[in-house]
Every structure is written in structure tokens, then in C-alpha cells.
Amino acid sequence: MTEEQKLQMLSAFMDGQEVEQSFVDELLSDEKLLAKWEEYHKIGAAIRGELPNEELIVGFAHRVEQALEKEPVYINVALNANESATNNKPSTPKEENNIVSMSAFEFLRSKSKSIYHVTTQLALAASVAAICVFGAQMYSSYKFEQDFTDKTAMNSTGISIAPVANHTNNDVVKSINLNGNEQIATDKVLLNEHTLDAAQLKKLEKQRTIEMQTIDALLRDHEQVKQTVFYR
């Protein structure tokens, strides 16, 4: 490329025409081209009547450049990450010293924020699903036991459950509806005393205790996650 072709390309580049990256790299390192870049813009400013007094311009760019030498190199990590992803190659900043990725902090913060949000949302969804599963399990096991108890009570005519449970089968249903799960468990255990042996009862009770503890823990987790997400 001749000198004139380079200058013509420079003129086109300053007017927004597309040029090759290699030319931009050359422009950055060629002081003569940089001086031309400045002069062409000076001409433009003068034609538009925007040229300030020369005494203000002389050496101004040079002074700013000197002041910039004290400044670190700022790298937009987010941009570079995107560029690397699209180009499928790592970015290679030219400056080797004094590099500060100011936006790296912002980038990581925003990334960690989004990760945090996704995690909490997943945790929330998982705990709700787990509660539903355990709830369904509890309900079905209760249903099964209730049916079993009803059938036993109906089949074993002559054996009254009243002296042990101190209430009739209807009373049991009533007490279930009014008093909640724990009461249900107690009542059913009392009812089942007639049909289950001690070991089975103990096993059943232990199983229930574990289930209740799991549900309690899940509910606590769920509350905690809810508070973190909604009241943060």
C-alpha cells in the first residue's frame, strides 16, 4: 500500500468508512498517521467554525496523552468475554502493565447476582415440589391407614374401640378434621393398637416422626428462601 493510499484510507476511516483492523493497528502505532488524523479533524473543525484559538490546541492532545499514561488500562471483561465467545478465541490486550478491569467487578457482580437469583428460584421451586411430594405421601398413607382402620373396625364386630380410643369412629374423623396432623397421628396410633403389634406400631411411629421432621425442615428452608428472595 502506497503512502497516498494509506492517507486516503485514513480520510475514509475518519468519515466512518469501514477499514481493515490491521490498518487501525498501524494507525495507532504510526505517529505520522496520527498527526494526519489530527490535522484532518482540525480542518473539519475549522470548516464548521468550531476551531478554538490555536493557543488552546497546541500540545493539548500530547498533554492529555501524558496524563493518560498515569491511568491504568481499563478492560471491559464482559465485552471481552462476549468477544471471546463469539470469536472463539481469547482476547489479547496489548498493554501488559497496570491493567485494571474496573468493569470486571461489575461484570462479576452482575453474574453472581444472576446466578444467585437462579439458585434461589430453583431452591424455592425444589422446596415447594418436595413439600408437595411429602404432603401427597402423607395424605395417601393417612388415607390408606384410615381405610384400613375403618375396615378393621367394621370387620371386628364386638370389639369396641371406644374404651381405648375413648371415642367412636365418627369421633375420630371429627377429631382429624379439627385438630390437624399431630392429633391424627396420635389418634390413629391408639386405634391401631387393636390391629397392629407393638413392633409395627413403634416402626410406624418412628417413620412418622422422621416424615414430620423432614416436612418441618423443608418448611423452614422454604420460609428462609422466601424471606431471602422477597424481603431482600
Next chain:
Amino acid sequence: MSEQTADLAIIRQVQQGHKQAYNLLVRKYQYKIISVAQKYVSCPNDAQDIAQEAFIKAYQALPTFRGDSAFYTWLYRITVNTAMNYLSSNVKKSSFVDIDSPEIDSSEGLEKLSQVDNPENILEGVDAQRVIVETLKTLPEELRQAIVYREIEEMSYEQIAEKMDCPIGTVRSRIFRAREIIERELSLLSSSSAK
């Protein structure tokens, strides 16, 4: 690629760690930014300081520049804010000049003064504007038209080509030649004032 996208391409370079690319923006916008600063302060030194501070601030904030607005619009706002801050802080300060101030003794200050108050520089400044405008008038019609469409009307090469009924390559060549002729006259002025 518009001028705005050309700026964005340079900004991308800076954001990727090519610090030197910022010099292109400084050299491009220094005239406009100094002119803006001059509207707020009467002292040329102050206008220079404001403009310099604005460029440094813009550089520091460049990683956060998203390109939603044009770079110049963003830089202009920074300059205006810097000028306003400068004015408000100057109101608080007392108006007397301390002759024992270390700034007066500093070589940097002296260097600045010599650059600003040098009568040759002032004359050259007046002459530069005059030379550019006069050379523009003497340019061949097609060159003058092309550069005026570009610099004053801010038309793209495509628009100029349509307007002048010629290929884009011709527009590109005409604008370049116009700039070269004016620039040659400017360098003649610089060399004659240096003697």
C-alpha cells in the same frame, strides 16, 4: 459504517485494553471539547484544564460506556458537568492569586503559560483558521462541494455520491484530495512561522 460506529470501533479497542486507541478520540474531539469548555470559562488555561479533565474522566468511565448514545454526546455531558463543578468550586475559592503558590513555580505551569501566551501561537491560531477557510474557497468546485457536504452537512459517502451523481470511490478520493490540499497549506504556514 457511520461515524458513530467508527467511534464505537475505537472504543471497543480501548475497552479491550488498547489504551493508545483513546488518543484517536482525544485528537478527534479536542477541538469541540475545548470549544465547549471555553463557553463556561474565560481563561484559556481553565478551558484547557476542564477539557483535559473531561477526557480523563471519560477514559476512566469508558468501561461502563454501553454505546446507547453517541460517544460525543456522552463526552459533551461529561465536559459540561466538569465545567459546572469547576465553576462551583471556583466560587467557593477566594479570588486572589497566591504568588507563592507552588503551581506558579512548577515547570509544568511555566510550560503551559509559554504555550498559551506565546504571541506566535496566538497569531498562528488566527492564521490557521484563515488559511483553512481561504484554501477551501480556492478548491476546485467538485472537491469543495464534497468536503462541505461531508464536514458541514455531515452527509455519508453514499449520500454525497447520490447528490453529486458519482461513484462512492470518487467521493472518497475528492474528500481526501480536498483535505490534502488544505493540509499542505497549513503545513506551509507552520513551517513559515517556525522560521
